[in-house]
Structure formats: C-alpha cells, structure tokens
Amino acid sequence: MHISEGVLSPAILTGGAALTAIGVGIGLKSIDYEEIPYMGILTAGFFVASLIHLPIGPASVHLILNGILGLILGWKAFPAILVGLTLQALLFQFGGITTLGINTLNMALPAVTCYYLFGWGVKKSSGRLIFIITAFAAGCCAVLFAGILVGFSLYLNGDAFLPAAKLLVAAHLPVMLIEGILTATCALFLRKVKPELLESYYG
Amino acid sequence: MTVEELTNINSLINRIDPRVKIIEVFFFSIVVAVSNSLPVLLSALIISLGIILTAGIPAREIFRRLVPVNIMIIFLWFFLPFTTEGKPLFNIGTLAVTHEGLIYALRISIKSNAMMLMLISLIASTPIFTLGHAMLELKMxxxxxxxxxxxxxxxxxxxxxxxxxxxxxxxxxxxxxxxxxxxxxxxxxxxxxxxxxxxxxxxxxxxxxxRGFKGNFYTIRNFSFKKIDVISIALMIAILIVLGIMEWTKITYSSI
CATH class of the missing domain: 1.10.287 (Helix Hairpins)
Incomplete structure (x- = not known):
C-alpha cells in the first residue's frame, strides 16, 4: 500500500526520508559498481513480479514480495525498493515524490528485518521443514510489518487517522497469508531449481 | 503492464532543461506538502493545472493518471470527516460529520492532486532516461x-x-x-x-x-542552460515566495 502525496505531515515525511537515506546508504555500500547492472535486472524482475494480481474471493490483491526480496537481497533491498517505488511513481503515479522516503522505509525495513529473523533458515543446507516454516514466516511477517508500519505512519499523523490505520492493518491480514504461502512455495522452487539465488551469493 | 511514455515534443515545458524541471517540481512539492491553509493549496492546484495545460496532454490521460492517487484519498474521505474532532455539522446515521474533518479531508485532496499534477507534467515532458541523466548531473x-x-x-x-x-x-x-x-x-x-x-x-x-564497462554512461545530449530556463526558474521562485507568504500570514476567508 502506497501512501499518497499530501496525506502525511512534513515531520513524518522528513523522518521517513532520513531513515531511508541511511538504509539506502548501507545498501549501496555493499554493492560494487560492476554489480549494478545485475542488481538492476533483478530489481526489474521484482518490479514486474510485484505487479501480478492474485484472485482472492471476488477481489484481487497484488503481490508485495518484500519478504523474498529481503531474503535474497538483505540490505540491498533498500536501494532496490527505492528505485522500484520511484519508477512506480513516474510510470503509474503510485505514491509520489515527497512520500518516497516513508514508503520505501515501510516496505524495506520489514524486508531487512525478515532477512535477519528468518534468513538463517532459508538456505539450501537447512532441513525441508525448517526451510518451509522460515520462508513462510518471512513472507508473512514482511507483509504484516509493512502493514503495521503503514498504519503507524498514518496514526502518527493524528488520532483522526486511527480507524483508517486499523482497517489498513486488517486488510493486510489476508494478503499476509497469501504472501506467506507464495514465499514458501517460491523459495522451495528456487531451492530446487536455482539454489545460488538463496545462498547470499547475491545478498 | 502498459508503460507508455507521454513525451510531447512540441510543448513549451518540454524545452526547459530537465535538471531545472526536477528541482522545480521538488521544491514545489515540498512547499505544498508543508502548507496548510486552503487558499494556498487552492492556488497551488490552480498553478499546477495551468502548468499541465501547457504540457499538451489530453485531458482524459490526465484523469486516468490521477486515479491511483485519488483511490487513497477516497479511502480517507470515508474516515476523516467523522473521526476528526470538532464541531458537528450534520449527522449521517449515528455518525457526526465535523466541520474540521471536512476541511481536513478537503485539504489533503487538494494537496495530493496539486502535487500529482506537477509530477505528471514533469514526466509528460521528459523521457525517463533523460530524467536519469539529469539526476546524475544533479549529483545524486x-x-x-x-x-x-x-x-x-x-x-x-x-x-x-x-x-x-x-x-x-x-x-x-x-x-x-x-x-x-x-x-x-x-x-x-x-x-x-x-x-x-x-x-x-x-x-x-x-x-x-x-566490452570494457567501467561504470560510465555516455549521452550525446548535453544539457544546457537557456533563456527559457532562467525565466521558468524566476517564475517558480516567485510562485513559491507568494505561496510561502500566503501560508505565513494565514490569509483565510471567513466562509471556509
């Protein structure tokens, strides 16, 4: 969920931008110049994948994928998500310029958190059950944290936003389950087909 | 996914240096984001409408591009008028709509649309790759x-x-x-x-x-500072100063 321009107060926007700048700085530091072309292609892959809509009952949700992004990229998720959101703002007018900071933070911080919380389990060497559980948890928690952060940034804006913020977090719950299932299945698939992707060779 | 670029070669703002445009849109967005009084926001909306008209984008296209922003705004309209504390204007069912709530929701709507219109006029007049080169020149x-x-x-x-x-x-x-x-x-x-x-x-x-990639990109199009850039910068500074003064002195109309 992107927060639109003009909704949040300047203090929250500035805070979000500052924290994002730190995260992006850490992420960029670990990328070599030569590595950038391939970071870009992978980011493009994520960009396209995150536009996929899944049916859920009569409605449909689009994927967020910040869980698996975090697992594969670690801190590099920050620059990847910043670039992805910039392009979404430029191409589709999702989000906006002044909200780039806070929106990146809301998506990337959960990604990095899940990398540290569950990254140890999503490896080729770990047992199948552990692998599935940690991958599922990473997918779930990344979306849950993102929902909570979005809700929290709205709430910081003022008490009037509280009901809207609560509804937003609640709306993330079904998405969370789907993302969990999807992340676990996708990670299992990657483990079978391309285990290098999960081996922090890249992250 | 349909990604089409909207670059209209013949528009007036297409001729402004992309670096200048990025800076102008950035500062305009910041000033609008920190403003709170309705007259300032309304003027900003009118100014951004005026600017987007010079970009020569079909009106339907502009509306289509405004849809994503307004989805969230509509979502907030379901809450803010009821949840903001203030003096109640009228009731819908058991819920009271407050004066402050209506103003708040209105303010957010105008703000986001004004900023979005500015952003659309920027992308509509500059190819994405040119924007990238301009960002490099701006030392990002x-x-x-x-x-x-x-x-x-x-x-x-x-x-x-x-x-x-x-x-x-x-x-x-x-x-x-x-x-x-x-x-x-x-x-x-x-x-x-x-x-x-x-x-x-x-x-x-x-x-x-x-092929010897060393992390450099070369462009045959060099940016240059022209008269139109100076004029647009001067105009933008003037606009921002006026908006700033209006916000500072809090010109308000008793009717709203």
Missing amino acids: PRKLVHLFFFTYRYIHVMDKEYIRLINAIKMRGFRPGTNLHTYRTFAYIVGMLLIKSFDRMQRVRNAMLC
Whole structure:
C-alpha cells in the first residue's frame, strides 16, 4: 500500500526520508559498481513480479514480495525498493515524490528485518521443514510489518487517522497469508531449481 | 503492464532543461506538502493545472493518471470527516460529520492532486532516461542512478518474459481462482521470473565487462542552460515566495 502525496505531515515525511537515506546508504555500500547492472535486472524482475494480481474471493490483491526480496537481497533491498517505488511513481503515479522516503522505509525495513529473523533458515543446507516454516514466516511477517508500519505512519499523523490505520492493518491480514504461502512455495522452487539465488551469493 | 511514455515534443515545458524541471517540481512539492491553509493549496492546484495545460496532454490521460492517487484519498474521505474532532455539522446515521474533518479531508485532496499534477507534467515532458541523466548531473548518488537506469531498461524485458509465462499457462488451460493450485502456479511464475532475471544479469554482466564497462554512461545530449530556463526558474521562485507568504500570514476567508 502506497501512501499518497499530501496525506502525511512534513515531520513524518522528513523522518521517513532520513531513515531511508541511511538504509539506502548501507545498501549501496555493499554493492560494487560492476554489480549494478545485475542488481538492476533483478530489481526489474521484482518490479514486474510485484505487479501480478492474485484472485482472492471476488477481489484481487497484488503481490508485495518484500519478504523474498529481503531474503535474497538483505540490505540491498533498500536501494532496490527505492528505485522500484520511484519508477512506480513516474510510470503509474503510485505514491509520489515527497512520500518516497516513508514508503520505501515501510516496505524495506520489514524486508531487512525478515532477512535477519528468518534468513538463517532459508538456505539450501537447512532441513525441508525448517526451510518451509522460515520462508513462510518471512513472507508473512514482511507483509504484516509493512502493514503495521503503514498504519503507524498514518496514526502518527493524528488520532483522526486511527480507524483508517486499523482497517489498513486488517486488510493486510489476508494478503499476509497469501504472501506467506507464495514465499514458501517460491523459495522451495528456487531451492530446487536455482539454489545460488538463496545462498547470499547475491545478498 | 502498459508503460507508455507521454513525451510531447512540441510543448513549451518540454524545452526547459530537465535538471531545472526536477528541482522545480521538488521544491514545489515540498512547499505544498508543508502548507496548510486552503487558499494556498487552492492556488497551488490552480498553478499546477495551468502548468499541465501547457504540457499538451489530453485531458482524459490526465484523469486516468490521477486515479491511483485519488483511490487513497477516497479511502480517507470515508474516515476523516467523522473521526476528526470538532464541531458537528450534520449527522449521517449515528455518525457526526465535523466541520474540521471536512476541511481536513478537503485539504489533503487538494494537496495530493496539486502535487500529482506537477509530477505528471514533469514526466509528460521528459523521457525517463533523460530524467536519469539529469539526476546524475544533479549529483545524486551514481550507484543509485545507475541502478535506476538498469531497472528501467530491464522492466520491459522482464515484462515480456512475464507475458510469455502467462501465455504458456493460458495455453495449458490455466484458470486463476481462490485455491492453492493458483497460488502455487503464481509462486512458480515469480520464481521463474527471478531465475530468468538472474541468468540474464549474468550474461549481460559478462557481455558488458567484455566490452570494457567501467561504470560510465555516455549521452550525446548535453544539457544546457537557456533563456527559457532562467525565466521558468524566476517564475517558480516567485510562485513559491507568494505561496510561502500566503501560508505565513494565514490569509483565510471567513466562509471556509
């Protein structure tokens, strides 16, 4: 969920931008110049994948994928998500310029958190059950944290936003389950087909 | 995914230096974001409308592009008028709509639309690659801008790959529904997309290294500062100062 321009107060926007700048700085530091072309292609892959809509009952949700992004990229998720959101703002007018900071933070911080919380389990060497559980948890928690952060940034804006913020977090719950299932299945698939992707060779 | 660029070659703002445009849109957005009084926001909306008209974009296209912003705004309209504390104006069912709440929601709506219109006029008058070069010239982190270039370049390639995968499952009679089979299929598609991008990036990287890539991009189009840039900067500064003064002195009308 992107927060639109003009909704949040300047203090929250500035805070979000500052924290994002730190995260992006850490992420960029670990990328070599030569590595950038391939970071870009992978980011493009994520960009396209995150536009996929899944049916859920009569409605449909689009994927967020910040869980698996975090697992594969670690801190590099920050620059990847910043670039992805910039392009979404430029191409589709999702989000906006002044909200780039806070929106990146809301998506990337959960990604990095899940990398540290569950990254140890999503490896080729770990047992199948552990692998599935940690991958599922990473997918779930990344979306849950993102929902909570979005809700929290709205709430910081003022008490009037509280009901809207609560509804937003609640709306993330079904998405969370789907993302969990999807992340676990996708990670299992990657483990079978391309285990290098999960081996922090890249992250 | 339909990504079409809207660059209108003949518009007036197309001739302004992209660096100048980025800076102007940035500062305009900041001033609008920190403003709170309705007259300031309304003027900002009118100014951005005026600017987008010079960009020569069809009105339908502008409306289409404003839809995503306004989805969230409409969502907030369901809450803010009721949840903001203030003096109640009228009741819908058992819920009281407050004066302050209405003003608050209105303020947010005008704000986001004004900022979005400015952003649309920027992208409508500048190709994305030119924006990237301008960002480099503006001394944004080089690694970040390069990442931006590559991502943008490969979005189209990856999108084609995605369409190929979708066509493949359609030919095999796949129908999406709310079931595990659908989710598993899509998980494999996501996985396949990542694998394809991973393989491609290794090939591209090798090819680039073979050709002596040292992390530089060259452009044949050099930016230059022209008279129209000076005029547009002067205009923008004047606009921002006037908006700033209006916000500072809090010109308010008793009617709203």
